Amino acid sequence: MAISKEAAENEISGQNAVAVEKEEIKIKPFWYSDIWLFPKLITIITSLDKEGRINAAPYSHIMQYDVMQKTPRMIIGFRQESHTFQNICATGEFVVNCPSADYLDDMMDTARFWPEGVNELEHTSFTMIPSRKVKPPSIAECPQIAECTVDQIIHLEKSSGIIIANIEAIVMDKGLADMDRAERIPAMNLPIGLGDQSRRYYYHAKLNDENITMHELAEPPGGQKGGKIQMNMDWDDKAIEGLMEIPVALRKMVAGQLEEYAQDKGASAVTAQHMTDMAEEYGIDAELMARFKT
Numbered sequence: 001m002a003i004s005k006e007a008a009e010n011e012i013s014g015q016n017a018v019a020v021e022k023e024e025i026k027i028k029p030f031w032y033s034d035i036w037l038f039p040k041l042i043t044i045i046t047s048l049d050k051e052g053r054i055n056a057a058p059y060s061h062i063m064q065y066d067v068m069q070k071t072p073r074m075i076i077g078f079r080q081e082s083h084t085f086q087n088i089c090a091t092g093e094f095v096v097n098c099p100s101a102d103y104l105d106d107m108m109d110t111a112r113f114w115p116e117g118v119n120e121l122e123h124t125s126f127t128m129i130p131s132r133k134v135k136p137p138s139i140a141e142c143p144q145i146a147e148c149t150v151d152q153i154i155h156l157e158k159s160s161g162i163i164i165a166n167i168e169a170i171v172m173d174k175g176l177a178d179m180d181r182a183e184r185i186p187a188m189n190l191p192i193g194l195g196d197q198s199r200r201y202y203y204h205a206k207l208n209d210e211n212i213t214m215h216e217l218a219e220p221p222g223g224q225k226g227g228k229i230q231m232n233m234d235w236d237d238k239a240i241e242g243l244m245e246i247p248v249a250l251r252k253m254v255a256g257q258l259e260e261y262a263q264d265k266g267a268s269a270v271t272a273q274h275m276t277d278m279a280e281e282y283g284i285d286a287e288l289m290a291r292f293k294t
């Protein structure tokens, strides 16, 4: 139900007053590195130019984009003139290397505005190793690495170049994947990027044990009952049984997707076969389901 701005303001003014006064900040170009604090992942992207020359530079406008097993993707924002963006447009391949906090100075050395054709890694203590699925090299000192190919390139007018990347391989230091997250976070020792001042002084935080906290995602009072699921089509008994096997947190979403899937196939009812076929197409398997079970 839509409510007017005035009604919304009345509702808000009924709440306890908050002590901190707010002010609106002018949005300037590169506003994210201006005042707004945006804790970010620090990566070094390695790529090859048309002649096969290696390039490396830090990039932190990077985000997971698609989490499914069959189509894992990341989204990354670049200055369109950067060598990295131009290389990726030309070759369609690159590697996202995440350095540990021990290598922040080397990472900053790769950020310098080196001339075209310079392999920045040669001006650092980093070691190049072959990648598994793409041609640009990976960086040995990085505990987590994603080898990527281009899915989509978006040239924003007078602004960033956006790459949506397929993740072809995820490569990690041996042993990390088997650790509990509480052990893996300090073991990887990834820095958190806290942006720059005047595009010159870059701030970072290090994750050590004292700085890491853990918070449980609790169930709502009374336990999670799964909520009401609105069925718009007929479902056969086996399909309903299958739906009950889906973890509660996903059940509503999956029910909607299954009805759409069955409709696309021209069916008038959802069957267990639709469920099997859709799971196969979406890369949903028992391992993924187990991740949502409590």
Ligand SMILES: Cc1cc2nc3c(=O)[nH]c(=O)nc-3n(C[C@H](O)[C@H](O)[C@H](O)COP(=O)(O)O)c2cc1C
Pocket: 042, 055, 056, 057, 058, 059, 060, 061, 062, 077, 078, 079, 081, 082, 083, 084, 085, 108, 110, 111, 112, 113, 114, 193, 202
């Ligand atoms: C920590 C850090 C993060 C950066 N993140 C980005 C980014 O996400 N996008 C971008 O266009 N430039 C980013 N830069 C700037 C580029 O790394 C820099 O312009 C570099 O010289 C580009 O090199 P290239 O032309 O070889 O690609 C970042 C720099 C640093 C130090």
